[in-house]
Amino acid sequence: MRTVLILGGTSEARALAAGLADDGRWRVVSSLAGRVSSPALPVGEVRVGGFGGPEKLAAWLTEHDVAAVVDATHPFAARISASAAQAAPAAGVPLLLLRRPGWTAGPDDAWTRVPDMPAAAAAVAAGEGPVLLTTGRGGLAVFADLPHRFVIRTVDPPEPPLPADAVVLLARGPYTVDGERALMREHGVRTLVTKDSGGAMTAAKLAAARELGVAVVMVDRPPAPAGVPTVADPADVLAWLDGLS
Template identity: 60%
Template sequence: MTRVLVLGGTGEARALAARLVERPGTHVTSSLAGRVREPRLPPGQVRVGGFGGADGLAEWLRRERIDALVDATHPFARAITDNAVTAAERAGVPRLLLRRPGWRPGPGDDWRPVPSMPAAAAALPGLGERVFLSTGRQGLAHFAALDLWFLVRTVDPPEPPLPARTEVLTARGPFTVDEEADLLRRHRIDVLVTKDSGGAMTAAKLTAARELGLPVVVVQRPPQPAGPSAETVAEAVAWLDSVLPQGDHAG
């Protein structure tokens, strides 16, 4: 029996877990950070909550006799990824970064790339008075001092501090282009702020912004750590086949 730990509550993490639980001779544990109140659970064994930093994760890998670790966390979950790198090295466990490709601007897009959330806040004055802030619950305090109107969309209600003029919309994607365009029109949005999360689940807002001629402030991803990486679940499965002991799980 080979044992695999999958970090992350992303769609790729769930899809990988679904592939692995069907493979004879493979036991998969999916670990979720616990930041979403009602997460979409992957098949197989699931644990929720942190490990206690890199040291705690390394000890867990040893205790559970994990044969391979796949980091399929959100592209902006840098602290978890850093801990995974350190823990895998200490425990001597092969590690793969599974990360979907980032978005790329196309003809007609008016994107303003910035390196961080504070830089996104600094870029807003002059772009418009009404902002659609679609960056999740983390980092909203960077926008609190701006005298602008914000529509904030998150899966769970955000915690203060928030901008003084804020309307909160709790919703979970995926969303269609028509739904996003209607949202932008109804709220008279002038500018969209988003992280470069990649993937199709939340990309419709970018198409809607292009169709409406709106500028988009895009927070760029932090740099990836060195080491093996994959962009698709199929690539991750192939990597696992290359590092795990050959047996009934292969194929």
């Protein structure tokens, strides 16, 4: 059996690991960053924690005789994607990027797209509160000095500093439109801040915001590594792997 390394704990990564396990021709090793407590584990072997940079990742690929790498990390996991884009060619291992499509605003959406978190904070400062923050537990310091009331929803406790007037909700998706609508109404949310993660698991908040007339500040994804072939569906990865054998 040939070894494929899957980077990431996304739903797409888990679906791919399950598909490869059913296929039976591949030894699957999934690598999780370890930034979320009690993650949903994929089928097959799992390692947790970083590799220590592209050089050490390349050495790991060689040491473990990896035949292919699939980068199925979160669209905002730019560091590991950049590392994989350097390490795989250095080790002579084919690399494929599996990335779900981003979200697209409809005619009834009130979105402001921004390039990064500081720009999101600037957009929030110019808008209305209360603000629902769903950008993850890191990088929230850019909002710390803003006067709005914040509802901060994360899987694990967020990293300080945080806004002075903030309610922290610990929750894990998937979410429903009914639940998101109720949350926004309960806290009087007027602005939603989110990253363009894409996918269905957390998209309900966008539908609820549309219904309630809540403004959305959408943080754009960092660019994907140049020159790495990309697919959007785990089934396309299986076809790519078939082409390698």
